[in-house]
Amino acid sequence: MARAPLPIGTWGRIHTRVEKTDEKGRPTSHRAQAKYRDHDGKTRPVSAFGKTKTAAETNLLKKLKDRARASQAGELTAMHRIRQAIEIWEEKFAELVAGGQRSPSSLDTYRRSIRNHVLPALGEVRIGEATTPRIDSVISEIKKRAGAPTARTSRSIISGVMGLAVRYGAITVNPVREVDRIEHDTKKLPRALTAEEVQLLRKHLRTDERAVRADLPDLVTFMLGTGVRIGEALAVLWSQADLDTGKVKITHTVVRITGEGLLRKTTKSRAGQRELGLPDWTLAILRARFAAGARLDEPIFADTLGGFRDPSHVRRSLREALAPVGSTARRDLGLSLRAARRESAMTRKDVAQALDWPLTKIELIETGRTKVDRELATTLLRAYNIRDDEAATLLAQVDQAAAPAPSDTLAWITSHAFRKTTATVLDNDGQTARQIADHLGQARVSMTQDTYLDRKSPNPSATQALQRAFEDPDLP
Structure with missing residues (x-):
């Protein structure tokens, strides 16, 4: 029975041999070689050299991975990581921007969401592992941390990436299609x-x-x-x-x-x-x-x-x-609340997780861009474990900032x-x-x-x- 061919973009067993020796017969150069199946379906030998056997094998593995990454534009498999599919999707979107079919500001927004939200959550997940429940959970977490608008942008990006994976043959169905709708507060x-x-x-x-x-x-x-x-x-x-x-x-x-x-x-x-x-x-x-x-x-x-x-x-x-x-007092209050948070050795992310708030809410409070009432301030001060006397001073600031x-x-x-x-x-x-x-x-x-x-x-x-x-x- 014939041996099954290597999958495209993969390689076989690595073989290493001594390439050169010195006058005393000690090895000075090693060659590592493996068979690699290219995007065109042909299997070719790939070699790399190193002073030691380990160095030669390491250099060959790097060469093989670079070759596999270079051939990704032709095909993706379920074993590729989502990070690799995102790179291809981003390149294609950049081409549309260069052709005037998409806005550069849209690409800027997408890159920011990819860097801050999509890659940290899904970058190392393999395409075949990106199930609807897993993606739904990721988008829900993004909504919780960064708000509904950011979650919608992230959902759009992930849908585009997984749609590309479908077209490239890595999966048969886009798992984002069945992800739950992103509900949010009633629009003003x-x-x-x-x-x-x-x-x-x-x-x-x-x-x-x-x-x-x-x-x-x-x-x-x-x-x-x-x-x-x-x-x-x-x-x-x-x-x-x-x-x-x-x-x-x-x-x-x-x-x-x-x-x-x-x-x-x-x-x-x-x-x-x-x-x-x-x-x-x-x-x-x-x-x-x-x-x-x-x-x-x-x-x-x-x-x-x-x-x-x-x-x-x-x-x-x-x-x-x-x-x-009163906005001057509001900005001063925000600075005071930021100082209180830092004294408690908490980051904005820590506070958002502890209170189950969007991360942006903490930022708006500390920059004085939203009004803070006594109830909200008391919740923050409890999270920061502020002493009663300090809390009284801050609550007085709250009253001053809220004055019409x-x-x-x-x-x-x-x-x-x-x-x-x-x-x-x-x-x-x-x-x-x-x-x-x-x-x-x-x-x-x-x-x-x-x-x-x-x-x-x-x-x-x-x-x-x-x-x-x-x-x-x-x-x-």
Whole structure:
């Protein structure tokens, strides 16, 4: 009976022999050799050398593993580790990015999730061992530690990797298909600024030194007048704005890519390429900026050197400008709670595990980006084993940080709220969802309706329509 061939990408028994000797007949070089079955199905001898038998065998094993890794692009098996499949999947996604079919920011997000969550949990698991229960358990743990959005991103990555494994013949069914849906808290309803809030906001930004230094008043006005994303607003060049006709072309967005810095790239979909008209109050601001001195090849909202601004930095400046007066006390409280945690020799991960909280919750508390009440603070202080006298001091800080401030009414506003406000104004004016989606640069109308339109306003025409449809004059 014929011997079964070696599986592709594997090798047989290693044989070692003396290759050279010195004058006294002592071995000085060894050759290690094994048969390796390449991706094309042919079995070839592979050799490596070393001063000792062990060194030769070690060098050969490294050579064989490198050869197997190089041939992975042709095929995966159930014995390959998921880490190896991830490398192939990531390379293919990077090719799509290079071809303009995927966004570089998406690749950046995926790489971060792979590095922080997917590889630590599944990297050394073999493809054939990646069952639905195991993957379901991993995704549940990621949700518990990092939250539902990160878990959804990780699930998408794992699904793509396992789908690739199916196409490459390593498995027959994608095990992620049957993984339980990622449930999360009810999504917040879209909220738009009222006319009064818009006036209060613009007045506040004009009188706030931090906002003026960050050039926020004009930028916010531009975003309210156009409904563009913050990255799109920062990518607009003066050459794209026609101040005579009152129109502006939106073609690019600014993103930060790890290892590459700020990048001005085309919008992620064809729907994002659009020309928008400018309201008179927005146009007046642009004309004033242009009259103060501008170059056509520079961004309208440039940094101090005339270059592009980082969207993340602008968002942070907006948060700081809109933070309530009490936010200084809130940040101080966060620093105090961080110091208490460190004195107890606990990491953020330790606290999250002990209290069964997402890791991000600890970070938000310690950076002063979320309000802390007495109940939450008491829970933390118990976990840190803080003495009663120290606890009393910290709880007094909690009360001070929770005190209301006049600008609290603006604290909820984010850069995306301007976009939702523009959409809601157009909706109230009677424009169709398709028209609003085109203005916002969105391909899917359902996204516009579900995420961007504030639906709190009553609809009297609905009452009138129902009355006309079902009114029966013969009934009392």
